Amino acid sequence: MKILNSKILIIYFLFLHIVSAQIELIEEPNCVEGYNPEVYTNQIGGYALPSEGTINALIVFVQFPDDNYDQKNPYWKKGYAPANMNYWVNETWSSNPIQGSLTHYFNEMSFNKLKFIGKTVSVITPNSRQWYLTNSKDRGYIHKEVIQQLDNTWDFAEFDKWDLISAYNHTDDRTDGVIEMIIMVWRNVAKEFPEPQQNNIYTALDFHPVYSYGSLGGSEFQVDGGARTVKTGFSPSGSTPGGSGVTINDHLINQGLTITIHEFAHYLMGGNSYHTGHGFWGMLDAWGKKSKVANSFERYRLGWINVNDIENTPNQVISNATISDYVTTGIVYRFKVDPTSNEYFYIENHQKLSYWETHLTPGNIENGIYVLRQKGTLGKDVQIIPADGRFDWVVNQITPNPWGSGNLPVYKNNGADRVNGYHDLQTIPWVWNGINQAAQVIHFTENESGQPVLDVRYPGDGRDAFREGFNEIFTPYSNPNSHRFNRTATPFGFKINSLVGGVYSLDIYVNTSLNAQPSKPQNLKVTIENNTPRLNWAANIEPDVVSGGKYKVYRTTTSGGEPTSYSHVATVNHPATTWLDYNYYVYGGGDSKLFYTVSAVDSDNMESVKSDYDWLWWDNELQKNGDQSTFDNNIITDYRLFSNYPNPFNPETIIKYQIPESGLVQLKIYDLLGRDVATLVNEVKSAGSYSINFDASDLPSGVYIYSLRVNDYVQNQKMTLLK
Numbered sequence: 001m002k003i004l005n006s007k008i009l010i011i012y013f014l015f016l017h018i019v020s021a022q023i024e025l026i027e028e029p030n031c032v033e034g035y036n037p038e039v040y041t042n043q044i045g046g047y048a049l050p051s052e053g054t055i056n057a058l059i060v061f062v063q064f065p066d067d068n069y070d071q072k073n074p075y076w077k078k079g080y081a082p083a084n085m086n087y088w089v090n091e092t093w094s095s096n097p098i099q100g101s102l103t104h105y106f107n108e109m110s111f112n113k114l115k116f117i118g119k120t121v122s123v124i125t126p127n128s129r130q131w132y133l134t135n136s137k138d139r140g141y142i143h144k145e146v147i148q149q150l151d152n153t154w155d156f157a158e159f160d161k162w163d164l165i166s167a168y169n170h171t172d173d174r175t176d177g178v179i180e181m182i183i184m185v186w187r188n189v190a191k192e193f194p195e196p197q198q199n200n201i202y203t204a205l206d207f208h209p210v211y212s213y214g215s216l217g218g219s220e221f222q223v224d225g226g227a228r229t230v231k232t233g234f235s236p237s238g239s240t241p242g243g244s245g246v247t248i249n250d251h252l253i254n255q256g257l258t259i260t261i262h263e264f265a266h267y268l269m270g271g272n273s274y275h276t277g278h279g280f281w282g283m284l285d286a287w288g289k290k291s292k293v294a295n296s297f298e299r300y301r302l303g304w305i306n307v308n309d310i311e312n313t314p315n316q317v318i319s320n321a322t323i324s325d326y327v328t329t330g331i332v333y334r335f336k337v338d339p340t341s342n343e344y345f346y347i348e349n350h351q352k353l354s355y356w357e358t359h360l361t362p363g364n365i366e367n368g369i370y371v372l373r374q375k376g377t378l379g380k381d382v383q384i385i386p387a388d389g390r391f392d393w394v395v396n397q398i399t400p401n402p403w404g405s406g407n408l409p410v411y412k413n414n415g416a417d418r419v420n421g422y423h424d425l426q427t428i429p430w431v432w433n434g435i436n437q438a439a440q441v442i443h444f445t446e447n448e449s450g451q452p453v454l455d456v457r458y459p460g461d462g463r464d465a466f467r468e469g470f471n472e473i474f475t476p477y478s479n480p481n482s483h484r485f486n487r488t489a490t491p492f493g494f495k496i497n498s499l500v501g502g503v504y505s506l507d508i509y510v511n512t513s514l515n516a517q518p519s520k521p522q523n524l525k526v527t528i529e530n531n532t533p534r535l536n537w538a539a540n541i542e543p544d545v546v547s548g549g550k551y552k553v554y555r556t557t558t559s560g561g562e563p564t565s566y567s568h569v570a571t572v573n574h575p576a577t578t579w580l581d582y583n584y585y586v587y588g589g590g591d592s593k594l595f596y597t598v599s600a601v602d603s604d605n606m607e608s609v610k611s612d613y614d615w616l617w618w619d620n621e622l623q624k625n626g627d628q629s630t631f632d633n634n635i636i637t638d639y640r641l642f643s644n645y646p647n648p649f650n651p652e653t654i655i656k657y658q659i660p661e662s663g664l665v666q667l668k669i670y671d672l673l674g675r676d677v678a679t680l681v682n683e684v685k686s687a688g689s690y691s692i693n694f695d696a697s698d699l700p701s702g703v704y705i706y707s708l709r710v711n712d713y714v715q716n717q718k719m720t721l722l723k
Contacts, residue, residue: 046269048234049242049267050162051304054093056159056181057116057117060183060185061076061081061121063186063187065129075255076187076251076252079124082187085120089101089116095107102118108356113304118181121150127145138217139247140232143184163175164178164242167241179245182245186249187251187252188249189207190207213262214249234271265284275379276295276298276380276382279384279441282382286380289362290362291360293360295346296372299330300332307334315512316512320507321507323349324502325350332346335347343376343484344373347369348372349369351367363460364464368470369465387467388424390419390479391415392417393422396410396412398432408444409430415522418481425464427441467496471520472495473494473516478493495509495516517607517608518542518600518602519600520612521540521599528623530640533580533594534578535579537611544603544604547603549573550573550601552568553568554566554596558593581596582642583643585618585642593616639659640658641655641715641716647719650722650723651699654694657708662684663711666707666709667707669694669704670704704721
């Protein structure tokens with residue numbers, strides 16, 4: 001009997017790997033060769049390997065004897081096994097596995113349905129890298145040489161436990177003579193060489209110079225005296241798909257389990273068409289991942305979870321539906337938009353309770369409710385719908401690609417667009433020199449000064465989850481909205497009610513979304529008009545806002561930080577979506593920021609979450625973003641005497657005025673009999689905006705007139721003193 005030796009397993013320290021930006025620019029990895037995709041309509045289990053039961057894998061850590069890259073790296077010293085080799089996998093299955101191991105990962109993702117176990121070994125190739133190059137031997141030849149050398153003393157029967165009858169059809173009551181999973185993990189292929197020599201070595205040895213994965217390569221061969229076959233590709237053979245393993249190259253650079261999980265997951269899900277969209281999570285994330293946990297599409301398809309389906313009839317409100325942490329409980333709601341075309345919304349709650357969302361999270365996952373949309377039967381048909389919405393993106397300039405050749409578009413956000421816009425985790429079409437360009441993800445955006453700034457969006461910007469106070473509403477009227485892939489409305493929606501102990505309470509709507517409060521107003525912008533703040537925002541589209549609705553305007557000031565509270569200062573009836581703040585000067589100027597936000601109120605007096613704020617500097621003169629010179633509308637063009645604030649007052653109030661040119665300014669206070677009771681200003685002033693405090697401590701209660709006279713301009717206003 002040939003026996004595979006394995007060392008005692010101890011706790012594994014997982015190294016986080018963040019894929020380089022240069023690799024991230026690649027649209028979709030092509031890590032499965034010669035694959036014809038299979039489609040599905042429901043839960044069908046694993047494709048080339050079962051998604052339930054025990055999988056026993058052989059993990060081989062390989063290095064060339066003449067590998068001279070970073071030789072003393074403690075993670076994997078040259079000539080030694082990697083420091084964490086025995087921590088990758090449990091040799092026998094346990095419900096309490098090594099933390100951070102492959103056994104641990106698949107236990108948690110599958111809820112112990114897939115029991116991933118295995119053995120590990122470290123080898124040095126029989127020949128040098130240079131020998132293989134000189135003799136034109138490639139990856140497939142090297143792997144065959146290594147595995148057959150192991151075959152001299154090992155029994156491979158334990159890695160052949162399943163009979164793959166056909167795609168998605170497996171049985172463990174007999175074997176099929178095909179090895180199920182060998183993972184070849186390479187320390188380094190040729191990273192110590194400069195370009196173009198490095199690329200030439202990768203190409204000659206049939207290792208990909210950019211991608212860190214692939215099949216075993218070469219032609220199939222036998223072990224165990226011809227009793228078993230190692231299938232070296234990943235392509236259908238008649239009705240039987242699959243192969244016998246994967247290659248992970250340059251592991252010294254790509255430390256961690258992310259690539260190994262990805263490549264093994266192809267045996268569960270299928271080929272390249274099952275890469276999920278970028279910018280969220282999944283075993284088969286294409287690139288730009290937030291974390292490595294399996295998404296609800298993957299887990300449901302493999303039979304690891306069930307979903308709480310919401311039908312599109314009858315019309316109803318499902319009140320206070322609870323949803324706990326998705327990763328650790330598997331609870332997910334699915335809106336059945338159109339099952340005939342496999343169009344769904346998945347609703348997941350992420351509270352980062354899982355090890356795999358705290359230790360294998362290169363992106364930004366904030367706690368909250370996430371929406372995924374599926375349109376079709378493949379993983380590539382799934383994308384995240386981030387909570388900050390859809391926008392109108394334009395490209396006015398391009399900038400050199402800092403990670404490679406060519407140029408990249410610099411996107412400018414022209415404001416929210418509920419129906420026709422694109423969200424910031426999509427590939428976004430753009431036009432340059434009148435020619436339509438291939439859609440690209442956001443790597444650069446244009447700031448308010450028109451300069452390109454690095455702004456890589458797909459790892460997350462902290463605004464992708466629905467949560468209290470930020471965006472609580474997902475309906476046909478909101479942004480983002482519950483529209484179909486073709487941008488037509490669906491009957492579905494939800495509203496966040498509360499969060500208690502990590503569990504959200506939601507109201508779920510089927511053709512009843514108007515029962516919710518209005519959605520968050522969009523596109524609030526504050527400009528300066530004749531030295532007065534002007535607010536503009538986009539109109540809400542809910543019928544109960546369009547008919548009988550209104551908007552509330554809120555204002556506050558800080559010395560520079562973000563505000564924590566606002567004061568309600570005005571109400572504007574729909575359809576008006578603009579407001580001038582004549583009384584902002586009550587804050588008195590100084591080194592301060594004026595912040596504004598608005599909310600929508602429907603005809604039943606239900607109020608939305610406040611909009612994103614906008615702000616400007618209030619430093620005696622108003623300035624937008626501290627640079628007054630960039631805003632032409634900050635130039636004063638007319639005389640104006642503003643309403644005093646507060647009014648009524650006791651005993652002090654602030655009076656503000658502006659003049660477009662210099663002159664003798666007289667600002668006086670009169671009682672209703674026309675008597676001059678106070679002179680506040682009587683001097684020459686240059687063009688500008690001014691405010692003055694009026695203290696009426698010595699005057700009785702009553703109505704007074706304050707009068708501005710400058711050059712040929714005269715204006716009077718009333719104010720009321722109440723003591």
